[in-house]
Amino acid sequence: MIKLENVYKSFGKLEVLKNINLEVTKGEVVCIIGPSGSGKSTLLRCLNHLERITEGRTIIDGELIDEKVKGKDSLKISPKKVALVCAELGMVFQRFNLFPHLTVLENIIEAPLTVKKIAREIVMEEATLLLKKVGLEDKKDEYPSRLSGGQQQRVAIARALAMNPKIMLFDEPTSALDPELVGEVLEVMKQLARDGMTMLVVTHEMGFAREVANRIIFMDQGQIIEDSSPEEIFSNPRQERTKSFLQKIL
Amino acid sequence: MGLQKIITAMPALLQGAGLTILLTLVSIFFGLILGLLLALGRLSKNAFFDRLSQFYIWLFRGTPLLLQIFFIYYALPTFTPITFDALPTAFIALSLNSGAYLAEIIRAAIQSIDKGQMEAAKALGMRYTQAMRRIVIPQSYRRLIPPTGNEFIALLKDSSLVSVIAMTELMRTTSLLSNSSGNAVYYIPCALLYLAMTTIFTFVFSKLEKKYSISE
Numbered sequence: 433m434i435k436l437e438n439v440y441k442s443f444g445k446l447e448v449l450k451n452i453n454l455e456v457t458k459g460e461v462v463c464i465i466g467p468s469g470s471g472k473s474t475l476l477r478c479l480n481h482l483e484r485i486t487e488g489r490t491i492i493d494g495e496l497i498d499e500k501v502k503g504k505d506s507l508k509i510s511p512k513k514v515a516l517v518c519a520e521l522g523m524v525f526q527r528f529n530l531f532p533h534l535t536v537l538e539n540i541i542e543a544p545l546t547v548k549k550i551a552r553e554i555v556m557e558e559a560t561l562l563l564k565k566v567g568l569e570d571k572k573d574e575y576p577s578r579l580s581g582g583q584q585q586r587v588a589i590a591r592a593l594a595m596n597p598k599i600m601l602f603d604e605p606t607s608a609l610d611p612e613l614v615g616e617v618l619e620v621m622k623q624l625a626r627d628g629m630t631m632l633v634v635t636h637e638m639g640f641a642r643e644v645a646n647r648i649i650f651m652d653q654g655q656i657i658e659d660s661s662p663e664e665i666f667s668n669p670r671q672e673r674t675k676s677f678l679q680k681i682l
Numbered sequence: 683m684g685l686q687k688i689i690t691a692m693p694a695l696l697q698g699a700g701l702t703i704l705l706t707l708v709s710i711f712f713g714l715i716l717g718l719l720l721a722l723g724r725l726s727k728n729a730f731f732d733r734l735s736q737f738y739i740w741l742f743r744g745t746p747l748l749l750q751i752f753f754i755y756y757a758l759p760t761f762t763p764i765t766f767d768a769l770p771t772a773f774i775a776l777s778l779n780s781g782a783y784l785a786e787i788i789r790a791a792i793q794s795i796d797k798g799q800m801e802a803a804k805a806l807g808m809r810y811t812q813a814m815r816r817i818v819i820p821q822s823y824r825r826l827i828p829p830t831g832n833e834f835i836a837l838l839k840d841s842s843l844v845s846v847i848a849m850t851e852l853m854r855t856t857s858l859l860s861n862s863s864g865n866a867v868y869y870i871p872c873a874l875l876y877l878a879m880t881t882i883f884t885f886v887f888s889k890l891e892k893k894y895s896i897s898e
Contacts, residue, residue: 480804480805481804482801482804482805511809511810512809515804515807515808515809516807518804518805518806518807519806519807521805522805523802523805525798525801525805527798529796529798529799529802530802531802531803531821532821533820533821542806542816542817543806543807543808546808546812546816547806547807547808547812548807588802591806592805592806595806595807
């Protein structure tokens with residue numbers, strides 16, 4: 433579903449990603465952990481073109497969507513195509529980024545209506561189902577500012593799901609939440625994993641990673657240091673850096 | 683004494699005030715459209731549009747409105763075949779001028795919207811123009827209203843400058859009345875009418891601001 437080949441990304445002189453090679457197959461739940469500034473979020477953002485890579489190739493669902501050779505664009509992708517591929521990747525942000533001028537329901541139906549141009553009745557029906565799924569059907573006419581952080585993030589998940597994505601990207605979805613609200617968001621994500629969604633999750637929730645992930649990737653200083661199963665990474669990390677990181681946070 | 687004169691002159695003064703309001707409303711309307719285009723130019727990644735907008739704003743904010751009015755009315759016909767009557771000149775000059783000021787107001791309002799909004803819209807598959815139109819610009823309305831209200835009030839008063847090309851708006855009506863009668867009492871109702879207009883529109887703008895702040 434996702435393939436990164438020799439991906440580099442720099443902001444000016446700062447190299448944020450160095451030679452990233454990664455493959456995620458259908459139905460896999462992959463958690464990315466690591467210290468802040470290790471490039472975890474940038475890696476996610478390169479997948480849906482919120483950032484453009486400076487070297488390498490990214491392939492989503494068999495489509496080559498970004499290719500840079502020696503810093504030059506060797507592939508012309510139309511903005512239309514980019515938008516189309518991005519729509520197959522649902523993204524959930526750390527700070528929710530709900531549209532504050534729209535109600536909960538309007539947040540969810542906006543993209544299916546205006547991007548996919550699906551009939552309103554169908555979109556409304558799906559939105560209602562999604563709201564039920566995240567447990568917020570009674571909040572559909574509220575504005576986001578009236579909701580708690582946990583509720584806002586669940587709406588954001590429903591909003592992303594409304595586009596029927598093949599892959600869900602989570603960028604530290606619980607980091608901006610009060611501790612008592614983390615559980616309700618993780619619960620929705622677990623349900624999603626059980627339903628077989630392909631997920632790439634940047635997180636600091638080690639309990640969630642251990643329980644739900646098929647694979648865990650440890651990143652440090654823009655590189656993938658370790659890529660293995662949760663059992664192995666938590667009980668028997670191969671790399672020194674992984675070990676010292678886990679010791680600090682567990 | 684004066685009161686009787688004022689009452690007799692009231693229809694003329696009100697007619698002048700009506701033209702003042704018309705000039706302001708029409709100019710702010712076209713100014714907003716022009717301002718939005720210029721603001722989008724300033725925010726565009728395309729250097730040409732950015733420069734063009736910058737140049738325009740530089741030109742129209744950097745010269746007096748009075749000069750712009752004279753230029754369009756008197757200078758333009760001397761070296762181009764274009765001639766405008768007084769009324770179109772007034773509309774054009776006020777619109778072009780307010781467009782430059784509104785451009786910077788709109789640009790600032792759009793830039794003040796959290797970058798995460800554009801990112802969320804793009805992540806949902808929206809194109810730049812779509813995300814701007816549906817997500818970013820609607821959110822900028824509320825922040826746009828107070829400074830636009832300021833600009834509106836300023837424009838309402840600045841519209842008195844078109845009296846120099848014989849537009850009988852409130853200011854010119856008043857000076858004609860006092861000149862012909864040799865009595866300066868007409869400046870009192872003139873001031874009161876300006877105050878009434880600015881008060882009403884200040885009220886309208888504060889209502890608008892309330893209306894657009896429900897969601898925040």
